[in-house]
Amino acid sequence: MEPVVLKELLLLEDLSPAIEAVPSLHPADVAEGLKDVPFEQQLRFINLLTSERAAEILQAMEVNEAAEILNGLEENQAAEILKHMFTDEAADVLGELPEEDSEKLIALMEEAGEEVRELLAYEEDTSGGLMSTEFITVQEGQRVGEVLAFLRKQAPSTENAYYLYVVNQAGVLTGVVSLRDLVISPLTTKIGTIMKKEVISVPEDMDQEEVARLFEKYGFLALPVVDMDKKLVGVITVDDVLDVAVEEVTEDIHKSASITPLETGYTDAGVWTLFSKRILWLVGLILVNLVSSGIIAAYEKVLASTITLVAFIPLLIGTGGNTGSQSATLIIRALVTGDVKLAEWGRVFLKELFVGICLGLVLGAAGTGLGVFRGGPEVGLVIGLTMLAIVVVSNLIGMSLPFILTVLRMDPAVASSPLITTISDASGLVIYFTIASHILRLQ
């Protein structure tokens, strides 16, 4: 069945055809179909499902939407559904609810609630906040056949059954066995002889961007999380990391245009949210722009006497802003992906100095031509030199600001195109009027 058809069934008064369709659909498709259905109808539908199915579907929804639904359900039923969710997903959803409500639900979840409570104690954007506590542990001394029999009997419903973690008596992680290695090994082999001893694990408080980078580097399906005593406390799976990667990138991209990151997608954000995420930046940038206006005001007499100079203002400061945006964007992305390290700033500075001079020479030549054409050789010289200087300086401003922000322990992505453009504008005007005053011998 197509998700489109499901959407129509979900809108019917009689929900039984929709309920019947669920088993043949992927939970993610059901979640998508529910998106455009009125909230009351969503509740009715979830109410008619078994807790297992409801858990699968809520896990596939956006966290804030799943939380709203759980909040709308009767408490005992909400707790029952939460019990069937993976611990990491349950913790994410409960984290969205007011503490009072989540505490009530956790209490109703009994044993499963305890694990979720522990997960909720971690920062959301760290490895602890990403990990699930469902994992399979084995001992070095066990034999392959014994482990296979155990798996067959337990039929673990864990999110990640593809790696088995080997721990000693104290719970310390000593090795890892992939399900593939288990399956292809003779039944009498001991786990200790087929396990990989060099396990790459992460601490509980690693930043999620760093975790995503490790997954990308090593191509893992899952990574174990250990506490300070190297005891295994959780597992992060690659699907959670893919979500993180997309989320972090959207944040970075929004910041690149001076927008405070939205917590939801664009479609779910209302006019007021969009307004409030943008207005402060715009007002702040006006303050920076006032510097540019002040510089022009200071040179008003000069400009009035040589009015041709005004026509070149957008050209010169625009090109400076564009150049600065380019270098800032290149450097921010290189810093975020780990391609460039903070310590390499000297090498990057020299590189961008050269690139800036190359760009400046070409653009300066173009500027000279335009200046000569509009105002004669002297104006041509002014525009050409100004263009060269503005391009080199803006390029270095764009390159430096992300480094400076990183040193100040701020997010380099704050060095957005609008911010760089606005700073370049002011410095560009100073360069312009200084050069023009000298060459044209203005007062």
Added chain:
Amino acid sequence: MEPVVLKELLLLEDLSPAIEAVPSLHPADVAEGLKDVPFEQQLRFINLLTSERAAEILQAMEVNEAAEILNGLEENQAAEILKHMFTDEAADVLGELPEEDSEKLIALMEEAGEEVRELLAYEEDTSGGLMSTEFITVQEGQRVGEVLAFLRKQAPSTENAYYLYVVNQAGVLTGVVSLRDLVISPLTTKIGTIMKKEVISVPEDMDQEEVARLFEKYGFLALPVVDMDKKLVGVITVDDVLDVAVEEVTEDIHKSASITPLETGYTDAGVWTLFSKRILWLVGLILVNLVSSGIIAAYEKVLASTITLVAFIPLLIGTGGNTGSQSATLIIRALVTGDVKLAEWGRVFLKELFVGICLGLVLGAAGTGLGVFRGGPEVGLVIGLTMLAIVVVSNLIGMSLPFILTVLRMDPAVASSPLITTISDASGLVIYFTIASHILRLQ
């Protein structure tokens, strides 16, 4: 052993300590350690490894670096290493070499070369270009015990042994069984009864961004690729998709600042590459900027008579550019992630119209204050109204351009901050001078 220590060993004249360290390291760490080692030394090191180890390490390197090394090795040895690589990785590396060289190596690869040759026929950024031809197929009639025995005997070294694909006599995909389900089912169960019949598969020519979106939505570890007759032709694994996600994002981010995407990371790109990826955009934007200059030149007399107006130019057009960058960035990202669909342009237009009016009212009020302070009530009125109009118009330009580009089948990310800023500048000046002429009754 720490990768840092490895790097030191790799620089020694005697490479045997480095070679001894390899088995205890993850191939990705060895690849990282090799990054800063001179090319000749890299070749010496790879030459000393077994083909299996060399293949693992080359797979973990950047594709262009791996290609350079293969090119530097003796042909027979290069072919031997390629044979031990996964077919998708081998195809990626061979795709970087001149056709003549890759043809020679493919011929030397014998049987394995044929599969790689087929993969090379696909476009690089489609599902066909991402998939590997290593996968395990089973038949509905087989029993679990039989399949497990088969796996134990064959010990498939496939990249993805976590899903087994069920095909009929004609090779048509009819179901999928996860290794987990296989392991937990009774040995006498038939595959047909435990397989998932609703397999989500992708065609050979699906765009890689679309593929990444499916992985994100469903949380799969792998996705099967089928041809027009629904025959299984390959499998895409999640680790390849994570690489794609990061790569595509870097491209989008670079485009957002009017930079033609680099094929390598920033560090690997030389001054000339960086220059050439940026200069055409900057020159092109100058042409757009000329429009702004032309508009100012046309109003030179007006400006000379009321020179105060000049000081507000950077403030007004700067704010317009910033507003347009914000809405363009929001919409591009929403279109790329599939949050907003093309057909929804009407709803988005209205939303951005409202957001623009809200932003414009606040910024217009600020503008009025500044205008009154600098030039009296009439100038205040001019600046306030202009600010409101510019913000609303720029916001709609920023929102519309990504939609227009998408309709024209161009990449919406081309609507970069510099492009939007430059277009906003020109339209902002027209608005400014029109309003000023009317209110101040200038000729």
